[in-house]
Amino acid sequence: MEIAALAEQILKGDRRSLARAITLVESQRADHQAMAAELLDRVSGAGRQAVRIGLSGTPGVGKSTFIEAFGCMLTGQGLRVAVLAVDPSSARTGGSILGDKTRMERLSREPNAFIRPSPAQSHLGGVARRTREAVALCEAAGFDVVLIETVGVGQSETMVSMMSDLFVLLLAPAGGDELQGVKRGIMEIADLVLVNKADGALKPAAQRTRADYAGALRLMRRRPQDPEDFPKALCVSALEADGLETVWGEMRGLLEWRRARSVFAQTRAEQARHWFAEEVRQALLARLETPGARARMAALGAEVAAGHLAPLAAARDMLDALDAPDAGENGPAGPA
Amino acid sequence: MEIAALAEQILKGDRRSLARAITLVESQRADHQAMAAELLDRVSGAGRQAVRIGLSGTPGVGKSTFIEAFGCMLTGQGLRVAVLAVDPSSARTGGSILGDKTRMERLSREPNAFIRPSPAQSHLGGVARRTREAVALCEAAGFDVVLIETVGVGQSETMVSMMSDLFVLLLAPAGGDELQGVKRGIMEIADLVLVNKADGALKPAAQRTRADYAGALRLMRRRPQDPEDFPKALCVSALEADGLETVWGEMRGLLEWRRARSVFAQTRAEQARHWFAEEVRQALLARLETPGARARMAALGAEVAAGHLAPLAAARDMLDALDAPDAGENGPAGPA
Numbered sequence: 001m002e003i004a005a006l007a008e009q010i011l012k013g014d015r016r017s018l019a020r021a022i023t024l025v026e027s028q029r030a031d032h033q034a035m036a037a038e039l040l041d042r043v044s045g046a047g048r049q050a051v052r053i054g055l056s057g058t059p060g061v062g063k064s065t066f067i068e069a070f071g072c073m074l075t076g077q078g079l080r081v082a083v084l085a086v087d088p089s090s091a092r093t094g095g096s097i098l099g100d101k102t103r104m105e106r107l108s109r110e111p112n113a114f115i116r117p118s119p120a121q122s123h124l125g126g127v128a129r130r131t132r133e134a135v136a137l138c139e140a141a142g143f144d145v146v147l148i149e150t151v152g153v154g155q156s157e158t159m160v161s162m163m164s165d166l167f168v169l170l171l172a173p174a175g176g177d178e179l180q181g182v183k184r185g186i187m188e189i190a191d192l193v194l195v196n197k198a199d200g201a202l203k204p205a206a207q208r209t210r211a212d213y214a215g216a217l218r219l220m221r222r223r224p225q226d227p228e229d230f231p232k233a234l235c236v237s238a239l240e241a242d243g244l245e246t247v248w249g250e251m252r253g254l255l256e257w258r259r260a261r262s263v264f265a266q267t268r269a270e271q272a273r274h275w276f277a278e279e280v281r282q283a284l285l286a287r288l289e290t291p292g293a294r295a296r297m298a299a300l301g302a303e304v305a306a307g308h309l310a311p312l313a314a315a316r317d318m319l320d321a322l323d324a325p326d327a328g329e330n331g332p333a334g335p336a
Numbered sequence: 337m338e339i340a341a342l343a344e345q346i347l348k349g350d351r352r353s354l355a356r357a358i359t360l361v362e363s364q365r366a367d368h369q370a371m372a373a374e375l376l377d378r379v380s381g382a383g384r385q386a387v388r389i390g391l392s393g394t395p396g397v398g399k400s401t402f403i404e405a406f407g408c409m410l411t412g413q414g415l416r417v418a419v420l421a422v423d424p425s426s427a428r429t430g431g432s433i434l435g436d437k438t439r440m441e442r443l444s445r446e447p448n449a450f451i452r453p454s455p456a457q458s459h460l461g462g463v464a465r466r467t468r469e470a471v472a473l474c475e476a477a478g479f480d481v482v483l484i485e486t487v488g489v490g491q492s493e494t495m496v497s498m499m500s501d502l503f504v505l506l507l508a509p510a511g512g513d514e515l516q517g518v519k520r521g522i523m524e525i526a527d528l529v530l531v532n533k534a535d536g537a538l539k540p541a542a543q544r545t546r547a548d549y550a551g552a553l554r555l556m557r558r559r560p561q562d563p564e565d566f567p568k569a570l571c572v573s574a575l576e577a578d579g580l581e582t583v584w585g586e587m588r589g590l591l592e593w594r595r596a597r598s599v600f601a602q603t604r605a606e607q608a609r610h611w612f613a614e615e616v617r618q619a620l621l622a623r624l625e626t627p628g629a630r631a632r633m634a635a636l637g638a639e640v641a642a643g644h645l646a647p648l649a650a651a652r653d654m655l656d657a658l659d660a661p662d663a664g665e666n667g668p669a670g671p672a
Contacts (some may be wrong), residue, residue, distance in 0.1 A: 023442065029386050037648065040646075040648070041646075041649075044646060048375075096381050133352075150558065171619045185512035269640075269641035269642070269643070270641065271640045272640045272643075272647050273637045273638075273640050273647075274639060275647040276637055276640045276647040276650045276651055277633065277637065279631070279647055279648060280624065280651045280654045280655065281621060281624070281653035283651060284619060284621060284624070284658075285617060285621070285622065287620065288617070288620070297613065297616070299468070300612065301609045301612055301613065304605075304608045304611075304612045305605035305608060306603070306604065306605070306610045307608075310376075310377075310380060311608050311609075311611040311612040311615055312376070312615060313377075313391065313617060314615075315610045315612055315616045318612075318616045319616065319619050319620070322620075
């Protein structure tokens with residue numbers, strides 16, 4: 001694959017090239033990762049920015065229907081929309097079908113839309129890195145809005161919020177009791193709480209749920225840099241495409257406010273700093289994942305389990321082995 | 337300090353020497369850590385084992401009262417009891433007084449008891465290591481039972497359960513609703529759920545709470561290696577010292593069962609293996625905590641935040657710097 005040509009196609013907004021580039025970024029192969037790094041270097045110079053929206057909601061709240069309706073509303077306004085999915089459960093369950101094109105048939109046919117299902121990944125650190133790189137590629141490809149979708153399990157929300165400009169929690173109408181079901185941590189990162197299915201017989205329940213959440217949000221500590229009425233709870237109907245323009249208006253208003261106060265740029269700067277530090281930590285821990293290191297960890301672990309070696313002494317052995325000149329059997333070798 | 341003499345005193349069961357040794361283990365100073373490692377090497381040869389009991393419960397359930405009553409019951413049987421406290425909140429709050437001697441006045445006067453309050457620590461990884469080492473010292477000092485106390489915040493429970501032979505969750509009587517307040521993860525690691533304050537006017541409520549938890553425990557996946565009626569929910573009154581011998585009997589019964597099936601030894605082997613791997617990971621990440629590495633992380637982080645450097649490129653710089661011969665400004669230097 002010619003990286004220069006691929007970069008050029010991405011900068012032109014070619015969706016097929018974008019898809020190939022994301023596949024490259026997702027690959028575990030060392031040569032692919034080197035190519036991905038070169039590609040990211042090449043396209044990042046363009047300095048393009050999309051509005052990055054993190055979106056969370058448990059299964060059943062109508063996430064796909066919402067993304068399809070919201071995405072089509074945006075493309076209808078001439079905006080280009082990319083949808084990325086993060087599914088931390090996919091490693092265990094074999095993958096639920098988040099971001100599946102068949103569930104967003106109308107949006108997937110839009111020439112201004114790009115939908116990418118969740119890759120199967122082994123650990124959240126890897127998912128984070130690949131998703132960040134996919135976001136960067138979507139921005140380089142000139143998308144105006146990048147929706148990063150995830151499911152309600154806590155850790156993945158925090159991760160997605162650290163790469164988003166704003167974060168949306170999607171809910172279904174429910175009895176007041178269920179308010180407790182939403183983790184406090186997720187409420188704390190949400191800029192907008194949207195109660196979906198505010199249509200037909202469910203409309204009154206949706207309005208009550210919205211009021212419950214509006215009350216709960218008022219009790220939480222406000223972010224001092226945001227307008228007084230944020231975070232905000234709103235009703236929408238993805239099915240009837242009702243309230244979606246209001247949502248988009250609220251999003252733009254919030255981002256405008258933040259841009260005017262440099263909060264937008266500060267947040268992105270903080271996020272970049274966070275990912276730099278995380279990248280360093282993950283790279284250090286990745287030294288334990290070469291075939292040689294894994295084999296040695298297993299052998300020492302067996303010695304420890306058998307009681308022949310204390311955990312601390314075994315750890316010292318392992319660290320010495322990692323630092324030995326021939327340690328990186330799959331990495332750069334040789335003493336300085 | 338003479339490490340050989342200190343080790344000798346610990347093996348004789350001297351409490352004052354034990355206290356000094358734990359202080360050594362808790363110290364962040366490099367020379368103290370080297371002495372602590374030598375000390376642990378010296379005493380571990382004795383091969384003594386205590387029953388390690390992890391104990392969790394939110395503030396207000398009567399944890400100190402329970403430990404005092406339970407501990408005195410054990411010392412009354414001629415057993416030697418050590419109490420260690422893990423308080424992951426102490427770094428933030430300046431330390432709550434878990435394991436404080438003034439709250440366990442009677443137990444602290446027992447010649448066969450040793451009580452150690454929670455040290456203020458910066459991160460859970462450090463707390464884990466120091467607590468494990470304190471447990472090892474208590475075992476070397478010939479204690480029969482080591483109680484490791486923590487508060488109900490999830491991560492610290494998991495950590496304590498990974499260094500315990502059995503795990504106890506202490507609760508107060510409550511309405512049925514509050515069952516949801518206990519994190520599922522904590523229920524899953526508990527071998528015994530004890531509803532305290534089963535005395536006076538609260539007795540009926542305690543019995544209802546016990547029944548609620550017994551029902552909840554039955555719905556959870558049983559550990560195939562344990563007796564059919566475990567995990568078990570029981571009522572106790574720490575205030576009236578009621579039910580404590582039953583609890584101890586259940587504990588011994590469970591441990592006997594596990595010993596007879598080699599589950600006890602297997603679990604300890606798995607724990608040792610876990611701590612070996614954790615030790616390696618923590619040691620790798622600790623390379624970012626030398627003054628030189630911190631300064632470089634801060635400088636590169638500022639470049640990233642300012643947009644002068646991409647997170648990935650900065651991470652590569654940092655990793656190269658860590659691997660350079662003069663990287664470890666506080667560690668071993670020089671090329672191979």
